[in-house]
Amino acid sequence: MKKFLSIGFLLWCIFSCEKQDLLKQGTLVIGIEGNPTNLDPRLATDAYSMRIDSLIFNGLTRPDENGEPTPDLAERWEMPDNRTYIFYLRKGVTFHDGSKFTSTDVLSTFESLRDPGFGSPLVTTFELVEKMSAQDPYTLRIRLREPHAPFLSQLSVGIVQKDIAQKIIGTGPFRLVRFSPGSSVVLSANEKYFRGSPRLKGVIFKIVPNDLTRILELRKGSIHFLQNNIPPDSVDDLEHNPALAVLKRPGASYAYLGFNLEDPLLKNRLVRRAIAHSINREEIISHVLRGLATPATGLLPSFHWAYEGDVERYPYDPEKARKLLDQSGYPSRSNGPRMRLSYKTSVSPLSKRIAEVLLHQIEGVGIACDMRSYEWGTFFSDIKSGNFQLFTLLWVGVVDPDHFYYAFHSSSFPPRGANRVRYRNPELDGLLEKGRRTLAKEKRREIYSRAQKIIARDLPYVSLWHLYDVVAMRKELKGFVIYPGGEFYSLENAWLEHR
């Protein structure tokens, strides 16, 4: 019995010591809420895979902290005309298995992306490529069918090694050691990384789906880092934890209330305006989101280069909302509501809490609204097929204003795009087509300024808020910078400072 107890105690000591030491050994443990489904950057469809890939792979370009494309595996590029790109690739870059990186790797990656049978979500972007050829091992020429302003941003997709399709081998600062589905992804530093060996020895992504468990792991110290997966209610508590540093900054994730513009009631702009005026964003931001958001006037955040602030706004004004409903032919009735609407959302607890407050506010002006929450697959499918009246969703990491084309152009009705609200405006269509073909930033700014004014006036969405990017991490971690898409690029330069 004694022997048994002492073995048990020894095992316990070993196991409990192991965790504490990871940070001291130079390994950072990051908590993520979902399982990365596929770490091949060409096939990654979920945010977890894409963010982990940002450490394993390099693209030809890489977004900077503001989302602007900067050189990565392409050292520089030239544009002889507005459809042709010549990329000069970095020399001396090696893959994790020691083989040399050349233009044939880029070609084979892009060829697979272009093949619809391969099933990459990037297929549409790469179908714009008319011709591509390697001029030499370090020069690549790509010709597009038509000018496409966001093309450079889309080249941040990771380059995989030619011929080794099934293995996760990149050129990035960290190499994949182990992927245990549902449990963790273990990466170790690539000492031969072309920008210099990372100072962190390794990074472990631990999959913790439950919000509370994730926070408790962080408090205990078995997770060292959380990004944008912290319930707003917990942020204040984490800020008071002396072992942790909390970074908050206005982010680009945009929450909106979408209207079905093919619905007989919501076709009426006065009704949409009434609903917009019935919503008290500040109340929701302060009480439900604990101040971790800023009211939005449109899809782009105020710090974006193409942001236009001089647009029609819809402040909380229930009195005005009631008048607008009276004008639109839905007067107040003593025996019931002015109209009945249904609102769809997912089953996420935070979405449901927001929905409860939102609907309470809308009901305050006499519109009865019932909430229906669905499992994600069903919810999203209903939204795409137009089977809804009202819904709320989030656009995450919008970088290029060409996103307006995807979300509002009349040719972007699902399944061809994300014009989920079925919005049609020929004037806007023209502007968005021009915007994606125009390469000069100043001209694009003018085009998208006009587009934002039109969208705010027509009100296919009620702009709710832009969420803050929130990071809670151990104070020992230094040099981390938040990127708009949540990528972990800055971990290649981050280090641990033990007190």
Place this chain on the structure above:
Amino acid sequence: MKRFIFKRFLLAIPVIVGVSTLVFLLIHMIPGNPVEVMLGERALPADAERLRNELGLDRPLSIQYLNFLSGLARGNMGVSFFYRKPVLPAILERYPATLELTAASMCLALIIALPLGLLSARRPYSSTDRLSMLFSLFGATMPSFWLGPLLILIFAIHFDWLPVSGRENALSLILPSVTLGLGLSAILSRMIRSGLLEVLDQGYITAARARGAGESKVFLLHALRNALIPLITILGIQFGALLSGAIVTETIFSWPGIGRLLVQAIEARDYPLVQGCVLVIAISYIIVNLAVDILYAVVDPRVRYEK
């Protein structure tokens, strides 16, 4: 006995076919499709069509179903749309974790329930009995989404004895198995108590006592063995239920089991993976049920499966 087992295996075939048909139809009936999730919303209709063709989703449902069945007959459950690898290895990666958690929870439940049930039955309506039944009531009514975080707060955060979540070492197994096992032990201890009380009134127990057998011998050898039949039934049912139904506990403790894999597959409309998971769970159920039937014969010599 061998014939019985062989017959049961044969009977399992229509059950498996039935389950797979039902799952196949249900997963294809619910809204949403995997091509949209894979290619995203920007995809051109032609690209979506080509991928649909590549995945075989453009064929009539009956043909898809026949293909699925013929694959199954050859031991091929298809390739997961999202993991891009064969379904069976993807499931088998997670299955040991589920089995481990289920077995540990059952063992723990038995370790708690057996002495509690015995104590209660030995002195029914005494304070010990009332206390143990109070515990049962507590265990049976505590939901795992409350008990799990509570156990984490006490044992992982306050005392810092155990890990919060994950499946890294033997210690990781303790909290999730206690969360699952406690509720189960409550049901089992009540079963043992009532089973024993029923048996203790039987004539053969009086006879055993009359022959001078000690109370412990009467309890453990004569009474408990006979009270085990309903207990084994419940154990079998619970074992099957835990294999698929521990999703809440798996989520709280980040346990990489098959329950979470199934939920994820349903959300992504990964048809082959959903079918594979349900099938593996159904087969496990069948095997456990068969084991239960065999155990009946072991425990109760009156049960015979031969002619």
